[in-house]
Amino acid sequence: MSFGNLIAFIKNDFRHYLKAGQSLKSKIGASIIVLFEPGFWSLFYYRWSHYFFKKRLAIFGLFFMRLNKFLNHVDISYECEIGQRLRLPHCCDIVIGATSVIGDDVEILNGVTLGASEVRKEGKRHPTIKNRVFIGSGAKVLGDIVINEGVSIGANAVVLKSVEANQTVVGIPARSIT
Numbered sequence: 001m002s003f004g005n006l007i008a009f010i011k012n013d014f015r016h017y018l019k020a021g022q023s024l025k026s027k028i029g030a031s032i033i034v035l036f037e038p039g040f041w042s043l044f045y046y047r048w049s050h051y052f053f054k055k056r057l058a059i060f061g062l063f064f065m066r067l068n069k070f071l072n073h074v075d076i077s078y079e080c081e082i083g084q085r086l087r088l089p090h091c092c093d094i095v096i097g098a099t100s101v102i103g104d105d106v107e108i109l110n111g112v113t114l115g116a117s118e119v120r121k122e123g124k125r126h127p128t129i130k131n132r133v134f135i136g137s138g139a140k141v142l143g144d145i146v147i148n149e150g151v152s153i154g155a156n157a158v159v160l161k162s163v164e165a166n167q168t169v170v171g172i173p174a175r176s177i178t
């Protein structure tokens with residue numbers, strides 16, 4: 001990832017949060033709101049940590065990762081891949097593991113974990129979340145599974161198996177209600 005890419009990602013994140021707050025008439029007012037938005041700052045620190053990880057400057061990456069945890073109460077690994085326009089409303093207590101992959105236009109609420117299903121240190125062990133997925137508050141998505149496009153995951157669900165596109169899943173273990 002080049003420095004130019006990093007800045008482009010951060011600008012896009014800002015624009016996306018700005019657009020979400022466009023109920024305010026004034027652009028300056030909306031921009032100030034974005035600067036008080038923990039979801040934006042969580043992504044901001046993640047983008048820097050991931051940039052330094054890719055540049056093999058892990059110590060700086062870890063610094064931003066830990067700062068994110070300290071300031072925003074989220075643990076987003078600097079190794080994971082996050083696409084464009086991720087929304088993090090009520091952003092707190094979110095854990096995103098190292099080998100997670102998140103597509104575009106995904107929404108993740110508070111208390112969500114994208115975790116490994118077993119304590120395995122090597123290889124792909126966290127979920128892949130495709131585009132336009134919604135993950136309700138408190139949901140746990142565990143293991144190397146694929147949550148396909150347009151899926152909604154209910155609050156507090158525990159998802160242990162891959163989910164087909166456009167399904168809604170709830171419960172423990174999660175089952176489709178579509």
Ligand SMILES: CC(C)(COP(=O)(O)OP(=O)(O)OC[C@H]1O[C@@H](n2cnc3c(N)ncnc32)[C@H](O)[C@@H]1OP(=O)(O)O)[C@@H](O)C(=O)NCCC(=O)NCCS
Pocket residue numbers: 090109135136137138152153154155156157168169170171177
């Ligand atoms: C999963 C969800 C998206 C489904 O919404 P929906 O399609 O409108 O579904 P419905 O409300 O019609 O419910 C359909 C069935 O699933 C059940 N259900 C819905 N959400 C559920 C959940 N999170 N856990 C368990 N069961 C759930 C309902 O009880 C209902 O069961 P029934 O048919 O036996 O009566 C939604 O319920 C949800 O969980 N959203 C998360 C919102 C959230 O996290 N809010 C926190 C904001 S801070």
